[in-house]
Amino acid sequence: MARAITNERKIINTVAAWGIGLLIFFPILWTILTSFKTEAQAINDPPLFLFFDWTLENYAVVQERSNYGRFLWNSIFIAGGSTLLGVIIAIPAAWSMAFVPSKRTKDILLWMLSTKMLPAVGVLYPIYLLFIQFGLLDSILGLTIVLMLINLPIMVWMLYTYFREIPGEILEAARMDGATLRSEILYVLTPMAIPGIASTLLLNFILAWNEAFWTLNLTAAQAAPLTAFIASYSSPEGLFYAKLSAASTMAILPILILGWFSQKQLVRGLTFGAVK
Amino acid sequence: MKYLTRTLLGAAVASLMASTANADGHAKTLTIATVNNGDMIRMQKYTDDFTKKTGHKVEWVTLEENVLRQRVTTDITTKGGAFDIMTIGMYETPIWGKNGWLVSLNDLSAEYNADDILPAMRGGLSYEGTMYAAPFYGESSMIMYRSDLMEKAGMEMPEAPTWDFIAKAAAAMTDRGNEINGICLRGKAGWGEGGAFITAMSNSFGARWFDENWNAQFDTKEWADTLNFYKSMMDASGPPGYATNGFNENLSLFQQGKCGMWIDATVAASFVTNPNDSTVADKVGFALAPDTGLGKRSNWLWAWALAIPAGTQKADAAKEFIEWATGTGYIELVAAKEGWANVPPGARTSLYENPEYKKVPFAKMTLDSILSADPTNSTVKPSPYVGIQFAAIPEFAGIATDVSQEFSAAYAGQQTVEEALAKAQALTNDAMEAAGYK
Numbered sequence: 001m002a003r004a005i006t007n008e009r010k011i012i013n014t015v016a017a018w019g020i021g022l023l024i025f026f027p028i029l030w031t032i033l034t035s036f037k038t039e040a041q042a043i044n045d046p047p048l049f050l051f052f053d054w055t056l057e058n059y060a061v062v063q064e065r066s067n068y069g070r071f072l073w074n075s076i077f078i079a080g081g082s083t084l085l086g087v088i089i090a091i092p093a094a095w096s097m098a099f100v101p102s103k104r105t106k107d108i109l110l111w112m113l114s115t116k117m118l119p120a121v122g123v124l125y126p127i128y129l130l131f132i133q134f135g136l137l138d139s140i141l142g143l144t145i146v147l148m149l150i151n152l153p154i155m156v157w158m159l160y161t162y163f164r165e166i167p168g169e170i171l172e173a174a175r176m177d178g179a180t181l182r183s184e185i186l187y188v189l190t191p192m193a194i195p196g197i198a199s200t201l202l203l204n205f206i207l208a209w210n211e212a213f214w215t216l217n218l219t220a221a222q223a224a225p226l227t228a229f230i231a232s233y234s235s236p237e238g239l240f241y242a243k244l245s246a247a248s249t250m251a252i253l254p255i256l257i258l259g260w261f262s263q264k265q266l267v268r269g270l271t272f273g274a275v276k
Numbered sequence: 277m278k279y280l281t282r283t284l285l286g287a288a289v290a291s292l293m294a295s296t297a298n299a300d301g302h303a304k305t306l307t308i309a310t311v312n313n314g315d316m317i318r319m320q321k322y323t324d325d326f327t328k329k330t331g332h333k334v335e336w337v338t339l340e341e342n343v344l345r346q347r348v349t350t351d352i353t354t355k356g357g358a359f360d361i362m363t364i365g366m367y368e369t370p371i372w373g374k375n376g377w378l379v380s381l382n383d384l385s386a387e388y389n390a391d392d393i394l395p396a397m398r399g400g401l402s403y404e405g406t407m408y409a410a411p412f413y414g415e416s417s418m419i420m421y422r423s424d425l426m427e428k429a430g431m432e433m434p435e436a437p438t439w440d441f442i443a444k445a446a447a448a449m450t451d452r453g454n455e456i457n458g459i460c461l462r463g464k465a466g467w468g469e470g471g472a473f474i475t476a477m478s479n480s481f482g483a484r485w486f487d488e489n490w491n492a493q494f495d496t497k498e499w500a501d502t503l504n505f506y507k508s509m510m511d512a513s514g515p516p517g518y519a520t521n522g523f524n525e526n527l528s529l530f531q532q533g534k535c536g537m538w539i540d541a542t543v544a545a546s547f548v549t550n551p552n553d554s555t556v557a558d559k560v561g562f563a564l565a566p567d568t569g570l571g572k573r574s575n576w577l578w579a580w581a582l583a584i585p586a587g588t589q590k591a592d593a594a595k596e597f598i599e600w601a602t603g604t605g606y607i608e609l610v611a612a613k614e615g616w617a618n619v620p621p622g623a624r625t626s627l628y629e630n631p632e633y634k635k636v637p638f639a640k641m642t643l644d645s646i647l648s649a650d651p652t653n654s655t656v657k658p659s660p661y662v663g664i665q666f667a668a669i670p671e672f673a674g675i676a677t678d679v680s681q682e683f684s685a686a687y688a689g690q691q692t693v694e695e696a697l698a699k700a701q702a703l704t705n706d707a708m709e710a711a712g713y714k
Contacts, residue, residue, distance in 0.1 A: 040553050043528040065317065124350060132356050216343060217350060220358040221307050221335035232338035235312040236469070237523050237541065239531075239553070 028252065034245035035059070042242040058246035066229060068250060075225035075254075077140050078215070079208035082147035083201055086155045089148075091197070094159035095185055099168055109160065112153040120150075120213045131218060138220040146218065147208045154207070155200055162196025163189065198265045202258075209255050226251040303331040304593040309348050310363040311341050311580065315413050315543075315620045319601055322609060326600045332593045341468070348585075352377045355587040360594045364409055364583050366400040366651070370668050372583070373408035379584040379591050381407045381598065388599045392624050397579050400651050400662075409581035410602040413543065414622030416565075416645035417476065417575045420530065420548055421537040423561040425449045425456065429536075436564045436573075439480065439505060442537065446513035449536030458513030460535035461506070463687045464522035467673050470687075471680035472576060472665035473539075478502040480567045480574040484655040485667050485704075490713040492704035494679075494697045503693045507686065519687035531555060539565055541578070542645055545638035546617055562641035564648065570656050576665035577649035579623070622646050675707045 034042050036054045044052075062068070097105050127146065128137075136142030166189065174188040190197065212227040219228055230251050233244040259266070310316045316338070323334045337359070339347060348362045352372065364372070372378050384390055390398070393411060401409040419437070426433055429448035434441065446458030462473040475485070483498035493499065510518050513536075515529055523540060527547060530538045531554040538544070551557040565575035582601060584594045600606060607627060610619045616633050621642055627633050628643045654664040661667035666676065679700040686696035708714055 040531070040555075043532070045528075045532060045534075065320070125354065128350055128354050128356060132354060137356055137358055216339070217347060220309070220337050224337070228337075228339070231340055231343055232312055234340035234343075235524075236341050237311075237543070238313045238547070239524055239527060240312065 028256075031245045031248050031252075034242055035249045037242050039239050039242045042245070043239055058242045059250070061243055062233070062246045062250065066232065066247070068229065071224060071226045071229040071251075072254065074140060074223055075209055075227075075251075078143045078147060078223070078225050079205050081140070081144040082151065082208045083205045085144065086148040086152050086204060087159075087197065087201060090152060090155035090159050090200070091190065092185060093156050094163050095189060097156070097160050098163035098166075099171060109157065112156060116153055124217060127214075128218070137218060138222045138224075140223045143215060143218055143223055143225075146214050147211055150211070150214070151204045151207055155204055158200045158203070159193070159196060162193050162200075166192050195265065195268050198262075199268065202262055202266050206255060206259070303333065304590050305333040305335055306360040306590060306593055306597055307335045307337060307358065308361040308363070308582075308597070309337045309339065309344060309359045311344055312338050313543075313580075314546075316363065316580070318610065318614070318618065319412070319606075319620075322606070322613075325609060326597060329600065330593070330596050332596065334597065352585050352587070355585075357585070357587040357589070359585060360588045360590045361597060362583050362585055363412070363580055365581065366577065366579050367663065367666050367668060367673070369401045369409045369581060369583060370403040370662065371670055373403035373406065377586050378408040379586055379588070379594075381410055381584070381595070384410070384595060384599055388603055392604070392626050394623060394625055394646060396577055396646055396649060396651070397623055400577060401579060401581050409579075409583035410598050411579040411581045411623040412602050413620035414577070414579040414646060415542045416577055416622070416642065416649050417473075417540055418542050418545075418565055418641050418645045419537055419539050419563040420545060421445075421561050421563065422449070422533075422535070422556060422559050424559045425536045426561070433561060433563050437566050439566045439568050439574075442539075442566045443505070443509045443513075446509060446537060450513045455534050456536060457515040457529070457534060458536040459509065460515055460521065460526040460529050460538045461510060461518065462522055462526065462540065463510065463514075463519040463684055464525070465677065465681040465684040466522070467666065467676035467680060469522040469680070470684055471676045474502065474506065474680070474683060475676070476565070476576040476665040477506065477574040479572045479654050479656070479664065480565075480570065481505070482568070482570045482572075482656040484657055484659045486659060486661060486708075488658055488660050490660060490708050492701050492708065494701040494704065499697055500693065503683065503686065503697065507693060510687065519684045539574070542638070542642040543621065545642065546621075549617075549637060560637075562638050564641070564645060572654065572656055573648055575645050575649050577646065577651055578665070671707060671711045671713075675704050678703050678707075 033049070035058055036056070037048065037052055038055060038057070041048055041052045097109065131137045131142055134142075136145075170192070171184055171188060174184050179188060210227070212231070215225050215227045216231060219225070230244070230247050233240055233247040310320075320336050320338070323336075327333055344363065345368070348359065348364065350356070351358045352362070369378070381390075390407065394414065397411040397414045398407060401407055401411060419433070419442070421433055426445065426449065429445065431445050431448060433445070442459065448458070450456060450458035462470045464470045478484075478499060481498050481502040483496060483502050484493050487493055515521065515534065521529075523544070526535065526538055526540060527544060529535045530548055533556045538548075545560075545562065548554050548560050549557050565573050567573045582598045584591055584598070588594060602623065604624065604626060607619045607624070611632070616630075617636050619627065619633070621627070621639075628639065633639050649664055651662050651664050659667075661669060666672050682691075682696040682699045682703075685691050686693050705714075
């Protein structure tokens with residue numbers, strides 16, 4: 001029998017949820033607010049919260065100094081490309097691990113995850129040399145491949161978890177009805193796992209969007225995405241906090257909008273299978 | 277189909293011819309890696325002037341200093357060729373020049389007048405007589421102080437003060453009730469942050485990083501004196517949490533009127549005297565960095581300079597850019613558009629002979645500070661390294677970052693000065709032994 005939730009409890013839960021939510025969101029809010037201040041106001045002590053002369057000057061300066069459009073498109077292509085490429089490989093891989101596991105499946109899954117434990121800088125030089133060899137330095141294609149490979153273990157793991165929730169009998173029935181392997185994955189498994197695939201896509205798109213080690217180290221002027229755009233406004237010798245905040249706001253805005261509209265799918269996907 | 281094939285072939289040949297002409301001849305696109313600071317950003321704004329004069333286009337890759345350092349190091353050591361020009365400092369230039377990673381700049385044109393470059397800058401950017409980077413701007417360090425607070429304290433700043441005077445003045449200017457700290461200094465960990473400051477300061481106390489046989493010297497009285505003096509002065513008159521303050525934090529405090537004195541890079545002078553950003557712009561005086569009477573002052577020497585990596589295919593166009601950016605013509609261009617206070621300082625002798633520039637309040641003290649810094653003879657006792665706030669060996673950045681972390685922990689009260697020095701001594705000797713110096 002479900003326990004009744006009192007109104008008092010509901011209020012406490014709501015206030016707590018809002019409090020935690022605001023706490024988590026506060027750094028982003030502060031960045032957005034700072035982007036509308038002058039450099040002098042940005043460093044003011046005590047900090048100015050809402051009562052200052054709001055200005056769009058930082059956005060104008062950033063727009064004038066940097067080719068925001070190019071950075072944005074590079075980010076979209078790299079994050080989008082690596083996510084799509086990754087999911088194309090991850091779905092069949094997760095299918096085989098979930099429905100036709102071998103003795104070594106668990107070992108392989110753990111090994112895949114263990115590659116995430118290696119510090120990225122440990123393989124910087126080998127990858128950099130490979131990129132030089134194949135002419136991939138400062139190219140969208142090169143970064144797309146690297147980010148896809150980096151995120152692939154997470155994608156396979158996520159999809160594997162979702163696929164395990166789907167009864168194997170349904171796929172067996174499809175096979176008995178004459179479905180080929182391709183049709184089984186495309187027309188039976190995929191539609192049933194749409195929420196899981198959607199959240200995998202979204203999460204990996206966000207991870208690729210925010211990736212700031214490889215995107216900074218393997219690009220120069222042509223393929224640099226928004227992470228490089230933000231890095232160009234950081235300085236240890238000079239106060240550019242307001243401009244840095246404007247650049248950061250411009251960089252996170254697309255992903256913030258995407259996250260806002262897809263939060264339902266994200267939450268559903270992430271909690272899928274958590275409660276049986 | 278035939279028509280389509282012919283058209284495609286024609287287009288391919290035409291584009292090949294176009295790209296060959298481009299590579300052979302004239303207009304090239306240079307990729308330049310640089311740091312994000314005021315002077316560099318200004319240069320980016322005037323790139324059109326260079327393109328108009330030479331036809332070459334420029335693509336900028338602007339990064340934060342430490343990110344840039346790692347990025348260009350990766351590229352140059354692997355001969356990646358991602359950049360045609362790199363912005364590097366005095367620390368990297370002689371090391372990379374020695375390794376053959378940079379193109380010599382000894383053959384710049386006569387009009388460029390390389391002899392006009394300040395000798396200290398040219399020396400610091402050369403290896404065995406070959407200049408490998410051209411200074412875009414140079415800096416030393418000096419005292420910036422609040423003339424009104426100094427007067428209120430009943431003291432007068434000498435042009436070349438001692439550390440004892442600075443400690444007394446700091447105590448006299450401190451007014452905790454009004455949030456005024458007598459002195460603001462770097463304490464933040466990092467070889468280029470607090471590490472640079474304390475190393476330059478230690479020179480004036482007679483300390484050195486290594487003896488002639490590359491033995492660490494942190495177990496000496498001179499280092500103990502340096503750190504104890506720094507810590508007791510900062511505990512008494514410095515801002516709260518000074519152990520985590522770097523250039524930006526102190527700049528922010530000074531601009532808000534919360535520091536009586538600040539000893540830091542000479543380029544900061546233009547920031548603290550800019551009325552748009554600084555609340556104390558009209559109350560700032562300048563003096564040489566302090567000493568203890570041992571013959572060495574505690575000022576450093578640094579330059580942000582432009583160098584050409586050996587892997588580039590566009591060395592000639594890159595040299596044209598370097599001549600444009602670090603030549604006298606660029607200084608005149610900036611002076612005409614933005615005033616003499618905004619020209620890149622510290623690189624050329626002729627700038628300091630210019631009567632217009634002499635009117636800038638911090639010009640003389642900047643020049644005097646630069647001229648008093650000698651990277652080839654920076655310590656009281658003999659040392660085997662070149663450099664004032666660093667030792668120009670590849671291992672220094674890593675070791676000094678670790679050492680400065682120990683020092684910062686001592687400033688924060690997490691360990692004693694003696695413990696910090698003992699750890700610094702051990703880790704430096706270990707690293708030097710592993711690197712084969714001993």
